[in-house]
Amino acid sequence: MKPFMHYIKPLWFPAAIVSLLSLLTVAGTLYIPTLTATIINDGVLKGDLEMITSSSINMLVVALLTVLSAILGVAMSAHISASVGKVLRDDLVKALQCFSLRDFTHFGTGTILMRTSRDVEKIQSVLGEGLNMILPMPLMICVGLGLTFYKSWQLGLVILAVMACMILTIIFIESRALPIIKAIQLKLDDITDLVRDHIVGMPVIRAFNRRTYENDKEIVIFTESARLNKKLRQTFAIGLPTILILFNMSTVAILWFGGYNVSMGSLQVGDIMAVIEYANLILLSMLMAIFVIIDIPEAIVCYARIRELLEHENTDTFPEPYASSITNSMSQSTKHSTNQGSYQTSTGTGTATATATATDNTPLLEFRNVTFRYDNAESPALENISFKVYHGETLAIMGDIGSGKSTITNLIPRLFAIESGDILFKGKSIYEWNVDDLRAHIGYVPQKAYLFTGTIDMNVRYGAASGQVLSVEDVENACHLAKADEFINRLDGGYQYTVSQGGTNLSGGQRQRLAMARALVRKPDLFIFDDSFSALDGTTERAVRTALQEELQKDNRPALISVEQKVSAAKKADHILIINRGQVAGYGTHDELATTSTVYQQILASQEVTA
Incomplete structure (x- = not known):
């Protein structure tokens, strides 16, 4: 099994476009505070209305181009994440087709369903959001810090100190959250299995008046799941307010030190406004990335669970x-x-x-x-x-x-x-x-006659061997041999009658006869x-x-x-x-x-x- 980049590599061209669009978005976003400083220093303070007007027009054009590049970047990121999700699901389907019956029993229905649905969706979500929020972050930080240090090295150190505190907070949250996330994933598998058993076995549960017993089982597993989710949210609740406090403290510190430098004549008022904008953009970029980074451990767990299916070796021996x-x-x-x-x-x-x-x-x-x-x-x-x-x-x-x-x-x-x-x-x-x-x-009729969602004609044709072309007469002859035509002709639509999943809208004998016809049509x-x-x-x-x-x-x-x-x-x-x-x-x-x-x-x- 190749690493995750194996799925990104075929999408190098849209990924390159997303990178270029991120570069343009960051450049435009950081250029706007520079124009703001120019307007204040050279326009407002000097009373130059013409300069204010021309700079404002430039700012509007830059803002429109920045918004356009951001929209295109989001669209391309969505394309990449959707494409990766499709390929992952394709690989999972191929891998599951290679599983022996022992393998399906080993993993269980619940975990397989969760890994092919929710786990893939989580990876898609983190990938799409990561391209939009994490990819621009390094460039935003480097350029923003460079511009800040150019204005004032003291204010640059303030932003660096706040960033360091935010990173330590993130590391603390991630170290506590990862084991909890793994436990939640396993519990979700158990919940899926339990709900599936209740849906399939509902007639038996009601016939034997076991609803109270089954409800008690649900309460136990749901309570444990709620406890784990509560513990996870408490972990996040510790970190996010801390980050927001650091975010606001940075503005206070910049105003404090910036005001002192203005009084000393080493900075202009417009520069302080620009640095505040730089700090807000840098820290906001980090904050948005944090929300994605918080989900990365769960995405890693999800990908590990998917790889377990993709890399699983067939357990049947020879x-x-x-x-x-x-x-x-x-x-x-x-x-x-x-x-x-x-x-x-x-x-x-x-x-x-x-x-x-x-x-x-x-x-x-x-x-x-x-x-x-x-x-x-x-x-x-x-x-x-x-x-x-x-x-x-x-x-x-x-x-x-x-x-x-x-x-x-x-x-x-x-x-x-x-x-x-x-x-x-x-x-x-x-x-x-x-x-x-x-x-x-081989024409195989299993002990439990299972039918697929679709028409009767489709279910019978399902038995055709690879390359075998079936005519209408072939299907009808097979059904006649299995004596299924007797009830098919009485159904609304005949051979085009829609069969529900598992054939639950047909009787047991009707399902068995259609399963026989499915085997007979293969000859x-x-x-x-x-x-x-x-x-x-x-x-x-x-x-x-x-x-x-x-x-x-x-x-x-x-x-x-x-x-x-x-x-x-x-x-x-x-x-x-x-x-x-x-x-x-x-x-x-x-x-x-x-x-x-x-x-x-x-x-x-x-x-x-x-x-």
């Missing part, structure tokens, strides 16, 4: 013998070319992309002694799992809750990386495939259905399964892996895989398992289904 070759390849390619543990050669897909077509004697999918363990788990979720699936076959996976059925389906499209063993697809390890090419051959070599019939009524389920069986007999002869809960559905599969506590407890047909597998016999007994 099984031998591919670990070393994958690691070497990833170091040669860009970070964002990997996706959730994906493998690419430095030249793109390269020769490692699997293109072999399986024959009838080659399994479409094969698990070879696969072991997988979740983070911080004492025992593996899967251990030494082996099975084969051929073209045109149906494999049903059954087992108790938590036995590892869904974990198997998640490993195939490389949503997680295995600990040991190997998974072969079309005769090639899935870790030798380019991950996008691998997933293009893959392998379908993965993770308990995808649970919300369907019996009639619809039978119709969908019949349509799927017809699909499996087509020319490309796709295979189907389906996590099942009902023996009545599993017994129709070509093979049944029984998983018990992460291990294979049986593999074969319904008739074979009914006589050889104790676990399957228990499932049969529990559902009162006979062999």
Whole structure:
């Protein structure tokens, strides 16, 4: 990860313009007090009306040009900060696309949302204000002090002393504020997670009358957040009045020493007025910069949190013998070319992309002694799992809750990386495939059917593989196979009906059928259905399964892996895989398992289904 200047470097031209405009603004701002001194010394005191008039006109022109350059500078600063914010968000999106599911769980939804929204906004704000307020400050101080010392070295020392006191005050505030700001950021992450849980889980909270319990949780976390914010404001409250007092004291000191020098004849009245203006401009410039500087520690914390996401290495590991070759390849390619543990050669897909077509004697999918363990788990979720699936076959996976059925389906499209063993697809390890090419051959229906905000047509087309062009007939045929057209045609707008976020304006069965259509439209070599019939009524389920069986007999002869809960559905599969506590407890047909597998016999007994 490159430093923050990496984001500023492409904007060198507008940054150079902002610098030039700042120079013009400072020059014009400091030239006005000089004209004021000239008007007083050579015009007012000498009664030269013509000189006052001409100098006033010059002052007006300079003021207008100064205002114009300031407006342009603000506009260019806004452009720079907005551009940096856009690039930061682009990089964050690319980085998050490379995260494994483990990584999302590690960071949590709340902190990711905060880092991609509020943290980026804070950096934009500080950058824009910094260009307007901090960038002109050094020039304002140097030129202003130079002009002051030219008038009177004593008054120059007064301004320097006030500046030193202001800087010490700033250092004191920053040292106390930085740890508090870090704590506030973490607390905001917790608040985001809590509010999100309350919104998503509101039906459960109300159904179980747990509003008081949840309110108590909110009170605890909100109270702590308020305490931290109060402590931060108290820290700022100590410093800002001190700065304002120093600001006013500088004017008093200048009048004191300036009046003495006027009485001694070493200064003119106009010079004192000019020095007061110089001091006001210098200290006001510092004061405005202080308000930005106060936010810099928070912006630094925000950027550190963003860098943590951008620099985060994928936590998924790779099984031998591919670990070393994958690691070497990833170091040669860009970070964002990997996706959730994906493998690419430095030249793109390269020769490692699997293109072999399986024959009838080659399994479409094969698990070879696969072991997988979740983070911080004492025992593996899967251990030494082996099975084969051929073209045109149906494999049903059954087992108790938590036995590892869904974990198997998640490993195939490389949503997680295995600990040991190997998974072969079309005769090639899935870790030798380019991950996008691998997933293009898979139609995946997750356990929870999630739909995106948009039309039904858009949600179905979401399943299209890269480069796949879908016609209206393709979408309609997929929906017909999933028996989704039955309810789509009854909706207002049909396929253009707007689906709310998550599909909350549709029933569970409707969401499941659209998720199936999304997988079917891809026309893959392998379908993965993770308990995808649970919300369907019996009639619809039978119709969908019949349509799927017809699909499996087509020319490309796709295979189907389906996590099942009902023996009545599993017994129709070509093979049944029984998983018990992460291990294979049986593999074969319904008739074979009914006589050889104790676990399957228990499932049969529990559902009162006979062999």
